[in-house]
Structures are given as structure tokens and as C-alpha cells.
Amino acid sequence: MPELPEVEVTRLSFATHIAGARILGVHLGKPLRWPLHTDPRSLVGRHVVAVRRRGKYLLLDLDIGLLLMHLGMSGSLSFAVHPTPAGKHDHFDLETTHGVLRLHDPRRFGAAVFAQNESDPVAQKLLGKLGMEPLSDDFTVLLFDQELARRKASIKQVLLAGEVVVGVGNIYASEALFLARIRPTVAAARLSRPQVIRLHQEIRKVLARAVEKGGSTLRDFSNAQGNEGYFQLEAMVYGRTGQPCRVCTTPVRMIRQGQRSTFFCPQCQKP
Ligand SMILES: [Zn+2]
Structure with missing residues (x-):
């Protein structure tokens, strides 16, 4: 998708x-x-x-x-x-x-x-129900923190739902959570302020970088000129089950959350 x-x-x-x-x-x-x-x-x-x-x-x-x-x-x-x-x-x-x-x-x-x-x-x-636009100035740490504090579901599923912030789909949720060193299964409301700050920053960075790199070809994406993106070549965890974490070499693990695959490093993303 x-x-x-x-x-x-x-x-x-x-x-x-x-x-x-x-x-x-x-x-x-x-x-x-x-x-x-x-x-x-x-x-x-x-x-x-x-x-x-x-x-x-x-x-x-x-x-x-x-x-x-x-x-x-x-x-x-x-x-x-x-x-x-x-x-x-x-x-x-x-x-x-x-x-x-x-x-x-x-x-x-x-x-x-x-x-x-x-x-x-x-x-x-x-x-009408779309969350904040992650690459706009409206997406602030303060608002992000307030919205997450009201949600008991796992942070990964809250991101995917798109009601807090839009556009953080399955690939980018796994990647941003890895970069922010947050276990995907932790309840959104339980994130510490430093974790929220890191996640906010990494969501923006990972999305901006993907745009800069031309998007992802993980599925059948090509832009309106027919060029393929190549973001997936540098994925940290997404699609890398069993492969060594790029930071600590621990094998990347895959779990299912709400029918979707989540990838994370059990060492870098401690619960
Ligand atoms: Zn690791």
C-alpha cells in the first residue's frame, strides 16, 4: 500500500x-x-x-x-x-x-x-478524522504527548490508526520506534516524556528521509514519472526478521500486532 x-x-x-x-x-x-x-x-x-x-x-x-x-x-x-x-x-x-x-x-x-x-x-x-500532519508545524511534541497520554493501546497500533498522527504506516512505524528505542508493544499512555520527544523527532526524520529517497518500493509503488524509490534498502528493522540488528547485532524479531507484522530489536528496544 x-x-x-x-x-x-x-x-x-x-x-x-x-x-x-x-x-x-x-x-x-x-x-x-x-x-x-x-x-x-x-x-x-x-x-x-x-x-x-x-x-x-x-x-x-x-x-x-x-x-x-x-x-x-x-x-x-x-x-x-x-x-x-x-x-x-x-x-x-x-x-x-x-x-x-x-x-x-x-x-x-x-x-x-x-x-x-x-x-x-x-x-x-x-x-475529517485524520490526525496531525507529521511533516507540518502543527505536529508538536506537546500535542503529540497529550494525545498519546489518552490512549491505552500499544504505541505501534496507535501510530497505525492514524487518529493522532497520519501517515505513519507499518514500515515507518517499525522504523521510527526502533530509532526512538521504544518497544512497539508498550502502551501509548506509558511513554515517558523523553520517549515522546524522541519518537516525535524520529517520525519526522524517517518520513522526510523516505520522501527525499523517493519513497519505498516494498510493494508496487512507483511515482508519477515511473521511477522507483529505494527507501527499503536502508531499513533498520522492517522486513529483517532474524537478521542482525544494525546497531547491536541481536537478531531482529517479528511479532504480530492487530494482524500486522511488527519488527523490532529486543535489545535496543527494551520494554
Ligand atoms: Zn539492536
Whole structure:
């Protein structure tokens, strides 16, 4: 599943190219996770002003209205001046004067949804419960600490839930907890202040670094220009069960938490 860094890398790969373009047509393939919520013809003639990101949603600000896009489990976006004809897994084409933005999504858990603005109930349903944006200034140690103090679930599961902070998916949660030297099974509310400070810092660092490196290819991610990321080449614990910890050489351990794999070093991340 594309995680926050991959979505941000995707955004960076086409945002400047599409800005200012006029929409010439919207072509839909098979149904996606959610309907477009407007007649595709009603978007013709509107302009794409800018592309923002909130969590794992891309927000295309139009001169009138907003187009929210999500890559789902297996979706990827491409932006091409001269695209090939749409294939059987291409389910959304936004044809513009600058090129075609295409959602390729074999499993069809992705979506493109039109809303009047961010307060529109259609948008609120998708964006309303999202936690703090980890790479923004709104994500402060103070707020992070306050939110964690109210939660009894394990810190790993609280991070994955996305209600406190968005975008810390399975890979980055394992990595950030390792770097902050925190056992993933500890209750969020039981983290000490120094641990919260370290975790806050490592979440930002690991996500910023993943964006810088072009995202992760742990699944089938490629950005809108078709380049693959290579963050996984330097994972500290993720996917390294039984291999020596890069810090202390203790074998990395894997456990299941809420159906998801968690990787950690039992020595570096003492309970
Ligand atoms: Zn270790």
C-alpha cells in the first residue's frame, strides 16, 4: 500500500506540471472505491490551481471545487503529455491542456472524488478524522504527548490508526520506534516524556528521509514519472526478521500486532 512518503513523492512528481492546466475531459473506467460524486462533464473547462496532500489523499484544488484522490492498495498515478491508450487497469484519466493524469489501479481500492471544498460533507467524510500532519508545524511534541497520554493501546497500533498522527504506516512505524528505542508493544499512555520527544523527532526524520529517497518500493509503488524509490534498502528493522540488528547485532524479531507484522530489536528496544 502506498504510504505517506510515496504519496508525497507522487505529488512532487506532477504538481508543478499540472498547475494552471485546464481540464479537457474526464474518462472513467471501472468503478473505484468511491464514486466521483459529480458528472465528469461538469469538470471540463475548470483549472487545476495546485496539488496539496493531506494524509494519503492528494487534493487537486480546482478554480471551482476540489478533487480528492487516493491510491488505495495498489494504485499509482502517472502524468504524461502523450499517454498510451487507457489499459484495463486504468480507471480514471484527467485530461488537461498540460497532459493526462492517470490512475492505474488493478485492485480498485483507490478513488477520485469531487467535493465543493474541504468543508463539504463528501470531503469531511474522508478527511475529517485524520490526525496531525507529521511533516507540518502543527505536529508538536506537546500535542503529540497529550494525545498519546489518552490512549491505552500499544504505541505501534496507535501510530497505525492514524487518529493522532497520519501517515505513519507499518514500515515507518517499525522504523521510527526502533530509532526512538521504544518497544512497539508498550502502551501509548506509558511513554515517558523523553520517549515522546524522541519518537516525535524520529517520525519526522524517517518520513522526510523516505520522501527525499523517493519513497519505498516494498510493494508496487512507483511515482508519477515511473521511477522507483529505494527507501527499503536502508531499513533498520522492517522486513529483517532474524537478521542482525544494525546497531547491536541481536537478531531482529517479528511479532504480530492487530494482524500486522511488527519488527523490532529486543535489545535496543527494551520494554
Ligand atoms: Zn539492536
